[in-house]
Amino acid sequence: MESIMNRSAALELAQRCKMGDLAAMEALAFHHLELCPPETRTLLTAYESQPNEENRQVLHRHLGEEREARLPAEAYMMWLLRAARFGSERAMEQVGRLAYFTDYGAREHINFYQTFPWELPIRSLLGRWSLRSELMSWGGKLRDIGFPDLPAVGPGNEFSITFWPSPGVYHVSWLDDYIPRDESGFGEESDYASLWLDEFFCPMAARRPEDMPAELDRLDQLREAYWQDPARRATERKYRHRLRISKELPWGRTLEEIAPLLGANISRA
Numbered sequence: 001m002e003s004i005m006n007r008s009a010a011l012e013l014a015q016r017c018k019m020g021d022l023a024a025m026e027a028l029a030f031h032h033l034e035l036c037p038p039e040t041r042t043l044l045t046a047y048e049s050q051p052n053e054e055n056r057q058v059l060h061r062h063l064g065e066e067r068e069a070r071l072p073a074e075a076y077m078m079w080l081l082r083a084a085r086f087g088s089e090r091a092m093e094q095v096g097r098l099a100y101f102t103d104y105g106a107r108e109h110i111n112f113y114q115t116f117p118w119e120l121p122i123r124s125l126l127g128r129w130s131l132r133s134e135l136m137s138w139g140g141k142l143r144d145i146g147f148p149d150l151p152a153v154g155p156g157n158e159f160s161i162t163f164w165p166s167p168g169v170y171h172v173s174w175l176d177d178y179i180p181r182d183e184s185g186f187g188e189e190s191d192y193a194s195l196w197l198d199e200f201f202c203p204m205a206a207r208r209p210e211d212m213p214a215e216l217d218r219l220d221q222l223r224e225a226y227w228q229d230p231a232r233r234a235t236e237r238k239y240r241h242r243l244r245i246s247k248e249l250p251w252g253r254t255l256e257e258i259a260p261l262l263g264a265n266i267s268r269a
Contacts, residue, residue: 020239022088029079035072075145077113087240127243133160168244199243
């Protein structure tokens with residue numbers, strides 16, 4: 001799939017998504033649907049029209065066999081679900097027509113779009129909390145489906161991503177540099193970089209734990225200022241729900257204390 005930096009319409013939609021624009025999230029979903037091959041679009045719409053087991057199996061088999069079709073299809077599913085999570089009534093209605101079941105061990109009702117994706121860390125992207133980081137094997141693709149503030153990592157590199165509902169932030173890390181072992185078998189080094197983003201995937205300047213609530217307030221204020229423009233039709237398009245539970249760190253822990261759970265190195269500098 002072509003870089004989002006070369007798709008001006010998608011890039012503009014991605015920037016609006018960072019403001020919590022529900023219409024932009026829906027539009028970005030359908031943008032990726034249009035990037036799917038015709039057969040994939042046909043099978044997706046057939047499943048949505050009649051979400052029975054036969055159509056689900058046909059779609060699942062097709063996406064498993066057609067790798068080039070899989071990522072834009074997953075991006076469509078993910079943005080549709082994110083729009084629903086943030087309160088889009090149209091997206092909630094569309095997703096609500098799909099067959100639901102109880103995921104083993106999760107004790108929550110989910111549908112095929114929430115469980116199928118093989119390439120995207122969709123649980124975290126939908127604001128679901130987990131002690132384990134989710135991996136995306138081709139990290140650069142995450143940037144190209146609508147998160148342009150992530151780095152353009154090298155081919156084959158992966159992102160590790162976790163969402164924390166409290167304080168409502170994503171932690172994303174990736175391998176930044178690697179030095180192989182020398183001839184004697186010593187000297188191997190791996191250097192990881194990381195990034196904190198708010199629930200709308202806006203990069204956060206704060207790095208110290210005590211600065212994070214103030215940074216979240218700053219981003220909220222920027223978002224509210226954006227919606228003051230009447231032309232943006234906040235009543236129709238502004239997010240209605242939040243993924244964030246609170247701005248407090250979980251269980252009273254500091255970021256340094258939760259870092260081992262994220263597999264991350266946290267700098268207070």
